[in-house]
Amino acid sequence: MDTELIEGSGGVFDVKLDGELIYSKDETGTFPEHVEIEKLVSSRT
Secondary structure: OOOOOOOOOOOOOEEEEOOEEEEEHHHHOOOOOHHHHHHHHHOOO
């Protein structure tokens, strides 16, 4: 699986998979742990 980091500004941290938002720091108020992102991605592939 290929990944790409797109730099943003203003404290935005979103994770998208195939264009679908699967994690948003703005919505949760927290920065995710690495394992949390792995679980979100693997549950959708």
